[in-house]
Amino acid sequence: MVLLVHPIACSHSNFIYHLRLFITLKHSTMGNEFTTVIQVSKQFLSSEEIRQSQESSLMKDQQYQNYVLKKQEVMRFLRFLIIRLKFPIRVLQVTSYLFQRFFLFNSFRKYSSYSHEIAVTCLFLSIKMNDCIRKSRDLILVAHDIRLSPPLNSDDAVKDESDLTHILAENKVDEQRKKVLYFERLILECIAFDFRHNNIEDYLIKFSKTLSLHPQMGYLSWLISVDAMMTEVILKQSPHVIALSSIVLAKLLYPEIFTDKTVITELDSLDLKYSKFYCERLQIYESVNEMMEFYMNKNQLPNSFLFDYLPKDLKFNDLVINLKLELPNHFDIPPNKRKAEATINKDDLFYKERDYEIGKAGTILFVYNND
Amino acid sequence: MDAFEARIHFSDMLKILMPSQQSVTNCTMYAIKNRHLQEDFHSVILEVLDAVDLNVRINIFQFVDSLIASGSAIEGHPFVENLAQDLPVILEKVVPVNNSSKAFVNIHSSFHILAHISHELQLKDTKEYEKKFNLNETLDEETTDPLKRSWKFLLQQKALLHSERYASEENAELNPESLTEVDTDPKLRLYTLSEQQILARMEADRERHKRAKEKLWMVTRESYSLSLNEFENINDRFSSLQDEDFKELRELKRLVNKSFNGRSQNSEYKRLKA
Numbered sequence: 011m012v013l014l015v016h017p018i019a020c021s022h023s024n025f026i027y028h029l030r031l032f033i034t035l036k037h038s039t040m041g042n043e044f045t046t047v048i049q050v051s052k053q054f055l056s057s058e059e060i061r062q063s064q065e066s067s068l069m070k071d072q073q074y075q076n077y078v079l080k081k082q083e084v085m086r087f088l089r090f091l092i093i094r095l096k097f098p099i100r101v102l103q104v105t106s107y108l109f110q111r112f113f114l115f116n117s118f119r120k121y122s123s124y125s126h127e128i129a130v131t132c133l134f135l136s137i138k139m140n141d142c143i144r145k146s147r148d149l150i151l152v153a154h155d156i157r158l159s160p161p162l163n164s165d166d167a168v169k170d171e172s173d174l175t176h177i178l179a180e181n182k183v184d185e186q187r188k189k190v191l192y193f194e195r196l197i198l199e200c201i202a203f204d205f206r207h208n209n210i211e212d213y214l215i216k217f218s219k220t221l222s223l224h225p226q227m228g229y230l231s232w233l234i235s236v237d238a239m240m241t242e243v244i245l246k247q248s249p250h251v252i253a254l255s256s257i258v259l260a261k262l263l264y265p266e267i268f269t270d271k272t273v274i275t276e277l278d279s280l281d282l283k284y285s286k287f288y289c290e291r292l293q294i295y296e297s298v299n300e301m302m303e304f305y306m307n308k309n310q311l312p313n314s315f316l317f318d319y320l321p322k323d324l325k326f327n328d329l330v331i332n333l334k335l336e337l338p339n340h341f342d343i344p345p346n347k348r349k350a351e352a353t354i355n356k357d358d359l360f361y362k363e364r365d366y367e368i369g370k371a372g373t374i375l376f377v378y379n380n381d
Numbered sequence: 382m383d384a385f386e387a388r389i390h391f392s393d394m395l396k397i398l399m400p401s402q403q404s405v406t407n408c409t410m411y412a413i414k415n416r417h418l419q420e421d422f423h424s425v426i427l428e429v430l431d432a433v434d435l436n437v438r439i440n441i442f443q444f445v446d447s448l449i450a451s452g453s454a455i456e457g458h459p460f461v462e463n464l465a466q467d468l469p470v471i472l473e474k475v476v477p478v479n480n481s482s483k484a485f486v487n488i489h490s491s492f493h494i495l496a497h498i499s500h501e502l503q504l505k506d507t508k509e510y511e512k513k514f515n516l517n518e519t520l521d522e523e524t525t526d527p528l529k530r531s532w533k534f535l536l537q538q539k540a541l542l543h544s545e546r547y548a549s550e551e552n553a554e555l556n557p558e559s560l561t562e563v564d565t566d567p568k569l570r571l572y573t574l575s576e577q578q579i580l581a582r583m584e585a586d587r588e589r590h591k592r593a594k595e596k597l598w599m600v601t602r603e604s605y606s607l608s609l610n611e612f613e614n615i616n617d618r619f620s621s622l623q624d625e626d627f628k629e630l631r632e633l634k635r636l637v638n639k640s641f642n643g644r645s646q647n648s649e650y651k652r653l654k655a
Contacts, residue, residue, distance in 0.1 A: 099600075215616055248634075
């Protein structure tokens with residue numbers, strides 16, 4: 011299905027660069043060269059595809075570690091911003107997806123200093139996709155205040171959004187708004203104008219009710235699913251897989267942390283049939299594995315919503331490491347099948363740093379799939 | 382501007398108050414800016430409510446809601462205590478006790494506004510009262526709390542409206558002319574709306590509904606973590622998987638497979654001849 015046609019035709023200076031990478035058809039009229047590109051929206055990517063994309067956007071300049079640190083900082087900033095503006099937490103899902111997707115296809119070295127502006131733009135797009143409309147001005151004003159005086163702890167009282175310690179001047183707000191509009195266009199191109207999305211939260215509640223989970227277990231699964239939104243899992247797995255993986259991880263964690271016998275007895279008799287929920291064993295294994303890696307990183311824990319809820323004296327890192335060691339046996343997955351196989355074309359421009367000149371000099375057809 | 386001038390200006394603002402966000406915000410900002418005159422402004426609100434028609438009265442009630450929300454957010458909570466104390470009086474003016482069915486025109490909008498004020502002032506039983514309102518039940522308990530007294534009055538009025546409507550449906554068909562009929566009693570004239578006012582009211586209600594929808598998604602949290610209470614609210618929104626959900630899951634799996642299968646193909650980009 012064709013989503014958008016962007017017909018601008020004129021001479022194109024970078025055309026030769028693309029010629030080397032694609033089977034190309036050159037056409038010129040009256041001295042002008044015309045180019046048409048079809049861009050497929052790939053909502054979900056494999057680990058190999060993510061690594062391949064990061065090769066040009068992050069690895070090239072040895073920026074990966076800086077990106078990881080910046081991402082942690084931005085996720086914390088987004089947490090404060092979402093809560094201060096009273097948004098439902100589900101908006102974090104699309105926000106984080108867009109932010110991570112942006113830095114797959116764009117150089118981190120070039121855009122790292124705009125990370126917070128990009129995060130605000132992702133949130134702005136996400137709230138539109140979730141029908142929680144606010145003006146970009148409101149986001150910019152509160153974001154500025156949070157950047158300059160962030161809350162110290164997650165236990166801090168939430169200030170009213172009008173209670174601003176640092177007020178941004180009107181001309182600066184206009185400047186920021188222009189940046190948001192600029193990045194909005196870049197992000198939309200990165201996702202091929204594909205606005206389809208399903209909420210993890212909706213599936214999680216429906217699954218937990220179908221499984222008649224105890225409310226405590228439901229709450230634990232929900233906190234895990236919110237944490238999962240901050241990981242690369244959302245680039246790889248569909249929302250229903252993440253929802254079920256959160257329940258699976260909660261089932262593993264609960265007896266290790268809490269002692270409520272009613273819940274533990276209920277969990278013992280809980281029979282999780284992945285196929286009933288249209289999920290595959292390997293998908294769940296990969297997701298749970300990656301979520302555990304998030305909890306194993308001590309630097310990530312201040313960002314975790316689950317961590318706030320856990321007993322303060324719990325050695326959570328050690329607990330997760332032990333559980334992770336047992337994970338392949340738990341899922342009964344043979345060693346040779348612990349990673350999904352995929353072959354990708356490394357020369358494909360899809361995995362290269364995005365060139366926004368294409369849209370200026372030719373036509374891009376954004377399509378949902380390549381049928 | 383001295384106190385007398387501010388009073389006159391505030392009174393004029395209230396008399397022409399519209400239900401739009403801009404109009405209500407302007408009026409709220411003016412009141413907050415002159416919060417040292419809160420006693421004066423409070424009496425102006427009560428006076429103006431007696432002098433205007435029902436359309437403007439509901440707009441003023443909307444403004445009261447906005448003023449309570451803004452007042453609660455600033456130091457000293459100006460206006461909040463006085464307005465909360467006089468809520469039953471204000472509500473009696475907005476939904477007047479009268480035999481005419483026209484006096485009930487503000488009841489539904491008042492319900493939404495009162496529910497919002499109750500959330501703002503953290504009244505624990507709000508959900509229960511909202512349920513009672515929808516079931517046309519009354520509140521029997523005796524209370525001195527002004528917010529609870531307001532609910533008691535509103536629930537009483539709703540039950541009365543329900544019984545009157547039920548009776549009128551049984552006895553006679555509604556005469557459309559009676560809707561625009563002008564009452565001879567000058568007091569009752571304030572409750573009578575002209576055709577133009579009815580149209581304006583429809584537009585205002587649409588605007589109010591739109592604004593209510595804008596705020597429906599808001600989640601107020603005390604700290605920067607996620608509470609069990611928030612989860613329970615989300616939990617109430619969905620039931621277990623139904624046939625439709627299974628269809629959706631099947632479709633989602635197909636979509637995911639498509640994205641996965643696409644990986645084996647050589648190129649996500651294809652260049653065509655223009």
